[in-house]
Amino acid sequence: MEVTDQELKIDLQKQGVLMTSLNELYNWGRKNSVWPLQFGLACCAIEMIAASMARYDLARFGAEVFRPSPRQADLMIVAGTVTKKMAPQVVRLYNQMAEPKYVIAMGACAISGGPFKQGYNVLKGIDRYLPVDVHIPGCPPRPEALLHAFMTLQNKIASQPLTGPARPRHLRAGAPSEFSVPQCGPHGLVPPSNPAVWRPPTAAQAG
Amino acid sequence: METLEEICFRIKTALPAARVEIIPNASPCGQRSLLLGREQGLAVATFLRDDPQLRLDYCSNVTGVDWLEPSLPQGFVQSPSSAGLKKEAGEGLGESGTGCLEAVYHLFSMAHKNGPVVLRLRTENRLAAVRLPSLTPVWRSCEFQEREIFDLFGIVFDGHPDLRRLLMWEGFQGFPMRRDYLVADDFECEPTPHGDVPKRMSPRQGCAEVIQKTATADPRV
Amino acid sequence: MRASDEAFFNFETGVNTYLPVLVLFLCAAGFALAPLGLAWLWAKRFSPTKPGPDKNATYECGLQSKWDARIQFKSGYYIYAILFLIFDVETVFMLPFAVVFHRLSVGGCLAMLFFLFLFLEGLLWAWKKGVLTWK
Numbered sequence: 001m002e003v004t005d006q007e008l009k010i011d012l013q014k015q016g017v018l019m020t021s022l023n024e025l026y027n028w029g030r031k032n033s034v035w036p037l038q039f040g041l042a043c044c045a046i047e048m049i050a051a052s053m054a055r056y057d058l059a060r061f062g063a064e065v066f067r068p069s070p071r072q073a074d075l076m077i078v079a080g081t082v083t084k085k086m087a088p089q090v091v092r093l094y095n096q097m098a099e100p101k102y103v104i105a106m107g108a109c110a111i112s113g114g115p116f117k118q119g120y121n122v123l124k125g126i127d128r129y130l131p132v133d134v135h136i137p138g139c140p141p142r143p144e145a146l147l148h149a150f151m152t153l154q155n156k157i158a159s160q161p162l163t164g165p166a167r168p169r170h171l172r173a174g175a176p177s178e179f180s181v182p183q184c185g186p187h188g189l190v191p192p193s194n195p196a197v198w199r200p201p202t203a204a205q206a207g
Numbered sequence: 208m209e210t211l212e213e214i215c216f217r218i219k220t221a222l223p224a225a226r227v228e229i230i231p232n233a234s235p236c237g238q239r240s241l242l243l244g245r246e247q248g249l250a251v252a253t254f255l256r257d258d259p260q261l262r263l264d265y266c267s268n269v270t271g272v273d274w275l276e277p278s279l280p281q282g283f284v285q286s287p288s289s290a291g292l293k294k295e296a297g298e299g300l301g302e303s304g305t306g307c308l309e310a311v312y313h314l315f316s317m318a319h320k321n322g323p324v325v326l327r328l329r330t331e332n333r334l335a336a337v338r339l340p341s342l343t344p345v346w347r348s349c350e351f352q353e354r355e356i357f358d359l360f361g362i363v364f365d366g367h368p369d370l371r372r373l374l375m376w377e378g379f380q381g382f383p384m385r386r387d388y389l390v391a392d393d394f395e396c397e398p399t400p401h402g403d404v405p406k407r408m409s410p411r412q413g414c415a416e417v418i419q420k421t422a423t424a425d426p427r428v
Numbered sequence: 429m430r431a432s433d434e435a436f437f438n439f440e441t442g443v444n445t446y447l448p449v450l451v452l453f454l455c456a457a458g459f460a461l462a463p464l465g466l467a468w469l470w471a472k473r474f475s476p477t478k479p480g481p482d483k484n485a486t487y488e489c490g491l492q493s494k495w496d497a498r499i500q501f502k503s504g505y506y507i508y509a510i511l512f513l514i515f516d517v518e519t520v521f522m523l524p525f526a527v528v529f530h531r532l533s534v535g536g537c538l539a540m541l542f543f544l545f546l547f548l549e550g551l552l553w554a555w556k557k558g559v560l561t562w563k
Contacts, residue, residue: 070488085376089490095482099475120383120390121375162474170475177478186380
């Protein structure tokens, strides 16, 4: 059924007739106007800036409008090392963004703490507090990697259904829109991770 | 540029009460430094800045060092009463023999276009008596760097205009750059050559435990 | 029946000539309101609203606001601002003066200098009063 519909659509498109569904139209509009939040935390931000400039031209994907206010942004690119002192602010910024909102964790520090993983003042991955949609490894990732992450995110947005149980978080009434902001405790962040978002991996027992 | 011996002599001539000592450096760079006494540290610093032949008017860098219990050279018996011990043990021995915290100042002269002269100030020990005179009144550029040393090493600078934590947040406990700092063990298991993370992981459930990090055997490594 | 009324109302056809304006206004209002209504209906049907304490916060830079934004400014600030404004506006008068400067008579030039003198006097008065010293 679905397959024939797709084939029919392609056939019609060859004849110059465009067909679409409300869901596709909605996602097409959303994926081509993802506005990132304008903030950088460390050196990865330089690569993010390079990606938005003329050579790599993030504008091709409709994402050239970096918004200085979280109210107007759809995408948070966590570009760089998240220190424990900065983490509450990052989570609060995410909370202040309007739904639907997406997160790209850019670079080794943002996805896992990177070279500072065993340090005393670096959060070991922003996915401990925020639902990350796309992770980009690299130290720092090249602008092409960010573009690839962006296209991956666009594919994700395009595949999200408008109705049904598999619909994304922002279309479900019970799903949370804000995530708990960690506090700066005497030794580190309290709690060390948000169990609703992230669980520590279980250690493999040797031998 | 005068040699360190000449500078040392001039300080002692101008301020007879000052305690100044030349710390040798056995490394290839051979950059020696001046160890000042705490009590006259501020007076000596003012002299170094204002003396017309020195004019060390620019402090480029302030660093903290944590000297744990030093590993003594062979053949010496560690006893604080031994007068020769302090001299022979060289770097990093506090007065009571329990190690010390140290602030290192790198001075240059913009007027004479030379430098550096390295100053050291040592606390009495590294546990309770961790006070040093602040040199911020002499060199304004010390302000943030002394704050950072206070933040990370816990040296209390007397006379500092705004001694607060700089990199860590208010309410943080401990001084992370000290060698015996208990690091918050909030990272998950991964195959790493850096230590015994898998071993620590197996018995525990939570993620926020604080486990003592083993201090390195030789503090001067 | 006065002549002016005939301009608005065509007595032969009985049509008010303001009617097209009304239609245009309704169209314009429709174009403005329809997207809002559609968005409202879309939200009703598909995406539920999710307000929260962080999302509703006034300040939007990630930091928590500590106290009210409505604070008292020092009244000295306003005197300072008014002084600046007067000299700022003065340049507006200076520009036409400068443009026609070559064709100006001596009287016109003197009048402008007098005008400037008045400002200078005011500045000296404020200076003497200590307004310019920020306390």
